[in-house]
Amino acid sequence: MTSTLPLLSLLIWLPIAGGALVSLLGSERAGAARWLALAVSVLVLLVSIPLFTGYDADAGTLQFAENHIWIAAIGANYHLGADGISIALIVLTTFTTVLTLLGAWDSVHDKVNQYLAAFLVLEGLMIGVFAAMDALLFYVFFEGMLIPMFIIIGIWGGPRRVYATLKFFLYTFFGSIFMLIALIYLFLQAHSWEMADMANLHLSATAQAWLFFAFLAGFAIKVPMWPVHTWLPDAHVEAPTGGSVILAAIMLKVGGYGFIRFSLPMVPDACQEFAWVVIALSLIAVIYIGFVALAQEDMKKLIAYSSVSHMGFVTLGVFIAMALVRKDGNPDAAYLGVSGAMVQMISHGFVSGAMFSCVGVLYDRVHSRMIKDYGGVVNTMPWFAALWVLFSMANCGLPGTSGFVGEFMVILASFQMNAWVAAAAAFTLIIGAAYTLWLVKRVIFGAVANDHVAHLKDINAREALVLGAFAAGVLLVGVWPAPLTHLMDASVRHVVDQLMQSKL
Amino acid sequence: MPFNIHDIVLLLPEDFLLGAVCAILLVDLFLKPAQRAITHWLSIAALLITIGLILADADPATTAFGGMYVRDGVATVLKVFILGTTAAVFVYSRGYLRDRGLYVGEFYLLCLFATLGAMLLVSAGNLVMVYLGLELLTLSSYALVALNRDSPLSSEAAMKYFVLGALASGMLLYGMSMIYGATGTLDLAQVQKLSAFVAGGAHEHQALLLFGLVFVIVGIGFKFGAAPFHMWIPDVYQGAPTAVTLFIGSAQKIAAFGMAYRLLAGGLDGMQDHWREMLAVLAVASLAIGNVVAIAQTNFKRLLAYSTISHMGFLLLGLLNGTPSGYAAAMFYAIAYAVTTTVAFGLILLLARSGFEAEEIDDFRGLNQRNPWYAFIVMLTMASLAGVPPLFGFFAKLLVLKAAIDAGMLWAAIVAIVFAIVGAFYYLRVIKVVYFDAPEDKSPLVLPADLPFRWLLSLNGVALLVLGLFWGPLIGWCYRALGL
Numbered sequence: 001m002t003s004t005l006p007l008l009s010l011l012i013w014l015p016i017a018g019g020a021l022v023s024l025l026g027s028e029r030a031g032a033a034r035w036l037a038l039a040v041s042v043l044v045l046l047v048s049i050p051l052f053t054g055y056d057a058d059a060g061t062l063q064f065a066e067n068h069i070w071i072a073a074i075g076a077n078y079h080l081g082a083d084g085i086s087i088a089l090i091v092l093t094t095f096t097t098v099l100t101l102l103g104a105w106d107s108v109h110d111k112v113n114q115y116l117a118a119f120l121v122l123e124g125l126m127i128g129v130f131a132a133m134d135a136l137l138f139y140v141f142f143e144g145m146l147i148p149m150f151i152i153i154g155i156w157g158g159p160r161r162v163y164a165t166l167k168f169f170l171y172t173f174f175g176s177i178f179m180l181i182a183l184i185y186l187f188l189q190a191h192s193w194e195m196a197d198m199a200n201l202h203l204s205a206t207a208q209a210w211l212f213f214a215f216l217a218g219f220a221i222k223v224p225m226w227p228v229h230t231w232l233p234d235a236h237v238e239a240p241t242g243g244s245v246i247l248a249a250i251m252l253k254v255g256g257y258g259f260i261r262f263s264l265p266m267v268p269d270a271c272q273e274f275a276w277v278v279i280a281l282s283l284i285a286v287i288y289i290g291f292v293a294l295a296q297e298d299m300k301k302l303i304a305y306s307s308v309s310h311m312g313f314v315t316l317g318v319f320i321a322m323a324l325v326r327k328d329g330n331p332d333a334a335y336l337g338v339s340g341a342m343v344q345m346i347s348h349g350f351v352s353g354a355m356f357s358c359v360g361v362l363y364d365r366v367h368s369r370m371i372k373d374y375g376g377v378v379n380t381m382p383w384f385a386a387l388w389v390l391f392s393m394a395n396c397g398l399p400g401t402s403g404f405v406g407e408f409m410v411i412l413a414s415f416q417m418n419a420w421v422a423a424a425a426a427f428t429l430i431i432g433a434a435y436t437l438w439l440v441k442r443v444i445f446g447a448v449a450n451d452h453v454a455h456l457k458d459i460n461a462r463e464a465l466v467l468g469a470f471a472a473g474v475l476l477v478g479v480w481p482a483p484l485t486h487l488m489d490a491s492v493r494h495v496v497d498q499l500m501q502s503k504l
Numbered sequence: 505m506p507f508n509i510h511d512i513v514l515l516l517p518e519d520f521l522l523g524a525v526c527a528i529l530l531v532d533l534f535l536k537p538a539q540r541a542i543t544h545w546l547s548i549a550a551l552l553i554t555i556g557l558i559l560a561d562a563d564p565a566t567t568a569f570g571g572m573y574v575r576d577g578v579a580t581v582l583k584v585f586i587l588g589t590t591a592a593v594f595v596y597s598r599g600y601l602r603d604r605g606l607y608v609g610e611f612y613l614l615c616l617f618a619t620l621g622a623m624l625l626v627s628a629g630n631l632v633m634v635y636l637g638l639e640l641l642t643l644s645s646y647a648l649v650a651l652n653r654d655s656p657l658s659s660e661a662a663m664k665y666f667v668l669g670a671l672a673s674g675m676l677l678y679g680m681s682m683i684y685g686a687t688g689t690l691d692l693a694q695v696q697k698l699s700a701f702v703a704g705g706a707h708e709h710q711a712l713l714l715f716g717l718v719f720v721i722v723g724i725g726f727k728f729g730a731a732p733f734h735m736w737i738p739d740v741y742q743g744a745p746t747a748v749t750l751f752i753g754s755a756q757k758i759a760a761f762g763m764a765y766r767l768l769a770g771g772l773d774g775m776q777d778h779w780r781e782m783l784a785v786l787a788v789a790s791l792a793i794g795n796v797v798a799i800a801q802t803n804f805k806r807l808l809a810y811s812t813i814s815h816m817g818f819l820l821l822g823l824l825n826g827t828p829s830g831y832a833a834a835m836f837y838a839i840a841y842a843v844t845t846t847v848a849f850g851l852i853l854l855l856a857r858s859g860f861e862a863e864e865i866d867d868f869r870g871l872n873q874r875n876p877w878y879a880f881i882v883m884l885t886m887a888s889l890a891g892v893p894p895l896f897g898f899f900a901k902l903l904v905l906k907a908a909i910d911a912g913m914l915w916a917a918i919v920a921i922v923f924a925i926v927g928a929f930y931y932l933r934v935i936k937v938v939y940f941d942a943p944e945d946k947s948p949l950v951l952p953a954d955l956p957f958r959w960l961l962s963l964n965g966v967a968l969l970v971l972g973l974f975w976g977p978l979i980g981w982c983y984r985a986l987g988l
Contacts (some may be wrong), residue, residue: 027876071976074903114876140893147887150932155872162940166932173892173928177921181914184906243759414597424515 006066007051008080011090012124013098015044018121021112030112035115043099044123048094052085054120054486060084062133070137070421076193079134084491085260085342086130088484089253092349093130094173095473096249097123099466100242103357106462107241107364108156115156119242121494122148127162128236128248130257131210131298135183136193139176142258146172149243157238163232164238171221173447178216179262182211184342186266199265207232215263216278222255225278225315226285229308236304237369241360248307249353260338264318265498271319274325278319283424285312290431294438295328299362302439303355306395309428310348310403316425317341317410323417326501333416335496340409340496347394347402354391354470358384361463362372362443366452371442374451380456387442387459387467394474396433402477511568514575517557517583518623524550532609541609544598547612551591551619558583571691574629574766577985578835582626582762585839589755589846592960596850598748599954603857606651606745615751618644621904622755626762631680631690634766637872638676638727642669645752649744661743664794668736672726683703683771685714689816692771700774716956717775720767721782727760728816731789733836741809742863746834746856748806750796751851752814754842757819764823769831785826790817791923796929804865807850807930811889814927815841821920822904825911828986833903836982840888842902844968847885854878854952865934870943878949882938883967888968889932891924903979928961953972 019042025033055063062081064395072076082090101119108115125148128141146169153165185207188197202209221228232252234243263271286309293305321337324330361384363369363379378385397408408428414422448454459467477484512519528550532543558580601607604931611758620639628634646669651664686700686709717983725733741749763868768779794814801807819841822834850911855862855871862868872879888897901924951958971978 023876068974071979073976073979073988074906098981111872114872140898143893143898147892150935151939154936162936165940166929166936169932170925174925177925180902181905181909181917181921184902184917185910185914188906188910407615502846 008082008127009042009066011051012080012128012131014047014124015040015120015127016124019117019124021173022120023117025113027113029112033116034101037101037120038098041094041101041123043460044073045094045161048091050430051082055082055084055087055487057084057291057487058490060494065133070134070329070465073194075191076136077134078137078426080131081133083133083165084488085257085495087229088342088346088485088488089130089250090127090489092253092346092362093123093126093250094351094372096245096353096470099247099357100470102462103245103360103466104240107360113156114154115240115242116267118148118152119246121151122246126254128271132343133191133195134197135186137263139180140181145177147256148470149247149251152243155237156281157243161238162236167231168235171201171228171461175218175221175228175272175386178214182214182218185211186255195261199498201266203267205269205273205504207285208267208503209273211315212267212270213265214261216257217260219255219263220281220315223252223311223315224255224325225281226289226308227281229285229289232308233301233304236307236356237298237300241356241363244356244360245353248304248356249349252307252311253349254343255409256311256318257339259315259318260341260495262339264322265408267503268322268499269502271322271499271502272400275319275326278315279323279421280313282319283421285309285357286316286425286428287431288437289357290428293435295433297371297445299355299359299371302371302435303352303359306355306432306468307348307352309432310344310395312408313407313425313428314341314348317406317413319345320410320413320417320421321415322499324413327417329500330416331496331500333413334499335493337413338495339485339488339492340406340413342406342489342492343402343409343477343481343484346484347474350402350470350473350477351394354387354423354467354474355395357466357470358388358391361459361467365456366484371439373450374443375446376444376453377456378444379448380453381458384459384467387471388444390442390471391474392436394478395436395452397429400475400478402474402481402492404478405481509515511573514566514568515573516561516621517554520557521550521554521623522615522622525613526904527618528616529609532613535609537607540609543609543612544594546696547616548591550616551587555584555587556660558587564934569692571625572630572633573624573883575627577987578765578831579626579627581835581839581981582625582758585842586619586622586626586755586758589758589842590615590751592846592964593747593751593754594848595752595956595960596846596853599952600745600747600853600856600956602654602896604745605860606747607676609649611747611919612649614648615900617640618648618751619755622759622762622773623730625759626766628766628870629692629762631683631695632770633930635673635680638763639673641756642673645756647746648751649740650912651748652745655743657743658745661740665736668726669921672723675719675726676723679723682716682719685709686716692766695771696773699772702777703778704936713775713880714778715779717772718782721779721786724760724764724767725786727763728757728819730786730816730820731812731813734793734813735789737813738806738809740803741802741812745806746849746852746861746863750846750853753808753849754846756840757812757816757841757845761819761835764832765835766979768823780824780826780911784913787817787820787824788919790814790820790914791920795923795927796879798927799912801930802862803936804868805863807865807934811927812845813929814923815889816900817923818920819866821908821913822915824916825907826988827910830907830911831980831985832982832986832988833900833907835985836979837900837904839978840896840971841981843964843971844885844888844897845879847968848889848908848963850964851882851885853877854957854961855949857950865937868934868938871938871944871949873943873946875949875951877962878939881962883935884968886931886934886967888972889957892928893972894969896968896975899972899975939950
């Protein structure tokens with residue numbers, strides 16, 4: 001580590017300060033607001049690159065640490081740090097935010113400055129979630145994210161936006177407040193808010209079980225897992241394109257990240273004991289929600305359900321690892337599961353972000369998200385169609401795209417647990433292909449459906465840049481996942497080591 | 505009791521405020537209505553100087569007049585915030601009062617007398633002092649509620665407040681008499697020594713003392729507005745002129761905490777096992793009634809009234825911990841609540857114009873399009889009341905939840921957070937009205953020309969965020985006040 005700059009603090013506060021500045025520009029100066037916001041987000045992306053290049057991945061430890069006393073009276077610290085897992089998600093955040101702001105260039109005209117400011121503030125808070133090593137600080141960022149998103153969906157959303165955004169907020173608030181109780185309990189035991197200290201506690205099986213379910217309430221709603229996923233389709237459908245992209249690409253990952261950072265190291269015995277609960281729920285998500293996706297007539301809703309189904313793989317991977325450890329203490333297979341879950345999170349970030357951006361491109365032109373309003377788009381938008389098909393293939397998990405890598409790893413890990421679990425998980429490859437390809441068939445291929453489609457213009461340079469960047473991510477992770485897996489490798493091993501140790 | 509000049513010196517802040525109030529009373533008599541600003545600024549100056557006097561001579565903890573008056577860390581912190589919020593109330597209220605023909609010296613004098621009462625209450629070391637401080641505070645408040653004497657709503661509110669308040673005072677006094685009967689002393693320090701002994705075991709006065717405790721708790725519950733003694737809160741909040749509601753809703757809640765602290769933590773400390781259960785019942789009932797009934801409100805002042813009830817439930821959760829860190833949490837909560845409520849009522853005063861009360865939630869509709877800055881402050885206030893981090897209100901909730909869990913009241917903490925989620929709904933609804941709804945009148949908000957008001961409101965609103973990020977010094981001060 002050569003840099004002495006407080007990189008993580010910079011990554012958190014730069015976008016927040018930029019957001020404040022953008023909002024001060026006032027709603028009249030939309031052009032200036034756009035350029036300033038873009039400049040800030042690009043700057044943040046650039047700042048996040050030294051994180052990626054400067055990280056000593058072989059060590060797999062927490063690096064770039066910053067530790068200051070925050071609230072001395074109750075022992076809370078402003079403690080930031082990042083390991084491979086955090087860095088992968090932070091870079092995903094900075095990358096996606098740039099594309100989101102770029103994507104909203106022409107599609108948002110009302111209170112542009114507030115829109116952009118909300119996204120920048122959100123970016124800072126999300127990075128904070130991934131960088132916080134103090135549980136209270138984590139919680140502050142975790143909950144703080146709700147307000148900008150609440151505003152984004154509520155102001156710039158569709159017709160049922162108020163319902164959707166209230167549902168989003170209350171669901172998430174409900175889950176996380178139980179997590180707060182769990183954290184306070186852990187604090188009273190550990191006399192410290194440090195996540196590392198909490199992970200070193202010895203807790204009884206009963207206490208672990210309660211804590212496990214409190215964390216489950218918080219993170220399962222965020223992921224979201226079946227049956228608490230119902231806020232997600234509403235939120236996605238009503239959110240503006242940028243909101244959907246950030247929600248799917250980053251905010252859902254916070255749930256998976258939480259499982260890895262809190263549930264696994266702090267209550268490993270309860271995680272092993274109740275792994276079957278999460279595995280069952282994940283399989284239901286993967287299969288049942290896949291079928292639900294098949295029945296959707298709204299493109300955004302279809303992709304939202306597809307997200308739930310794909311995120312099922314993340315929770316499956318994480319808790320298959322727990323089940324494997326319980327079954328035969330096999331760290332390698334467990335490593336495969338957690339690794340697969342992480343790769344799946346990054347991949348899903350690219351794919352779902354791209355898919356929602358694609359829907360945004362169509363929506364800007366036709367102002368409809370209904371599948372029946374489209375058909376034969378390939379005839380008028382060939383470039384767009386090519387990219388859409390690529391993302392669809394990634395969504396199905398085609399080898400060579402990012403979607404394949406994570407799912408394959410998780411299925412492989414599941415196989416060591418039980419062939420039936422693996423078979424059920426692998427079923428998603430069929431059902432995922434079914435709903436995705438059917439969507440492609442109905443929207444992209446076929447004869448030109450109506451006048452709207454006949455008058456469509458192909459993507460412009462800005463949209464091509466956004467979708468092209470997503471495509472590059474999808475292909476890079478698909479063809480050459482080594483940099484990504486290497487980045488996370490030692491850190492994931494560290495997590496697996498932790499979950500192997502009983503805390504009883 | 506021998507007269508001692510040191511006692512007078514020790515009470516210098518109170519002496520000064522009393523002198524200042526009398527001086528302002530006389531000065532105001534000779535002022536023409538156009539010169540009312542002199543009363544206004546004199547009152548604010550009196551409050552600020554009193555704060556200065558308190559801070560200048562805050563240590564060490566001691567007593568005066570044979571234990572009647574206590575000077576300690578808790579009293580200092582509470583007084584500073586009581587005086588500070590009262591000064592803010594004056595700044596916020598001026599334009600509102602002027603528009604309604606209520607810009608009279610009585611408002612200032614009554615508020616100052618009430619503040620003096622609050623100061624004596626939080627410094628009380630004797631049951632009689634508690635009662636005297638409380639009466640000075642509440643009698644002034646009854647009159648304040650009726651300030652707009654031509655308004656039937658105001659008069660009705662004042663009547664209700666007075667009748668229920670008198671009843672609660674009677675209960676409190678009755679309880680005090682029983683405590684006196686059981687322990688033979690009015691001095692809280694003596695009561696503290698004796699109460700544990702009398703309440704435990706088979707003492708002949710055990711039942712008497714327990715009855716006394718129950719009546720005292722009723723009096724405290726009434727002052728807080730905790731359910732089931734909350735009936736006066738919605739009517740008084742709605743009926744009183746908003747400026748008065750602001751005063752009753754903010755500074756007086758800090759005083760109420762002071763009273764509970766003196767009586768429960770000070771005098772009846774030995775009976776924790778008894779009052780903890782009672783407070784838990786009050787807390788849960790307040791959380792339930794406050795949050796559930798608030799959902800149905802369309803009037804913003806009534807909404808804040810029910811919100812107060814639920815917040816007092818939270819505050820009691822901190823109190824029932826019964827240790828210094830629990831009291832610190834409750835004290836922090838009272839301060840956080842007062843600071844947040846001041847902004848909330850300040851916003852009503854901002855929107856209220858001559859002949860128009862911005863009382864309905866719908867009056868806030870589309871504020872974001874008319875003035876994004878104040879819309880942002882509404883958002884901060886509501887998020888703070890709902891307890892969303894990183895705002896001030898969240899950390900207050902965090903501390904009381906921690907105190908409750910620490911006291912082994914996990915069930916109460918869980919009930920509290922479940923109702924906090926219910927509460928989040930109606931706070932969010934206000935944000936929704938401000939941000940998502942279109943205004944009927946799209947013209948930019950006509951702001952009052954009163955610059956101190958606008959600056960203070962902005963500062964107060966931003967403080968919710970700043971104190972949320974940097975609440976270390978404040979909680980540190982609360983902890984030190986309780987000797988932690």
